[in-house]
Amino acid sequence: MSDEHDVGYTRPPKQTQFKPGHSGNPKGRPKHARSFMTELLDELNEEIPVSEGNRTITVSKQKAIVKILVGAALGGDVRTAVLLASLSIRKGNHRADDEETDPAADDRDIVEAFLSRELKRQKSISKQSEPK
Numbered sequence: 649m650s651d652e653h654d655v656g657y658t659r660p661p662k663q664t665q666f667k668p669g670h671s672g673n674p675k676g677r678p679k680h681a682r683s684f685m686t687e688l689l690d691e692l693n694e695e696i697p698v699s700e701g702n703r704t705i706t707v708s709k710q711k712a713i714v715k716i717l718v719g720a721a722l723g724g725d726v727r728t729a730v731l732l733a734s735l736s737i738r739k740g741n742h743r744a745d746d747e748e749t750d751p752a753a754d755d756r757d758i759v760e761a762f763l764s765r766e767l768k769r770q771k772s773i774s775k776q777s778e779p780k
Contacts, residue, residue: 691709692708692709692710692713693708693709693710694708694709695707695708695709696708696709696712698712698715700715717731717732718732726766726767726770729763729766730763730766730767733759733760733763734763737756737759737760
């Protein structure tokens with residue numbers, strides 16, 4: 649059979665095949681193409697003004713989010729407190745520039761037991777306040 653008739657699955661016609669030395673994507677990947685995580689981190693690192701008491705300070709968006717979460721937890725939002733505690737435990741409960749070691753496993757058990765009791769208590773309170 650001739651090459652002209654040898655066309656089918658995985659065998660495109662010769663005239664449509666790429667010529668030697670030429671790519672099917674001549675421009676290639678665009679330079680400076682950024683990933684989602686890069687974009688997210690850049691956005692979180694942008695600084696914004698935040699009112700703190702009677703003064704205005706400039707902090708990163710990431711730090712502003714942390715301040716809001718901590719404020720909500722201190723204000724009595726149990727879900728936020730549980731979230732912060734679990735994040736703290738998961739991340740080792742220390743900053744990268746601290747020389748301290750991880751908290752003891754017993755301390756983690758105590759905190760987790762307290763949080764589970766508190767969640768159960770909050771659920772029972774909300775169930776009692778629901779109309780029957």
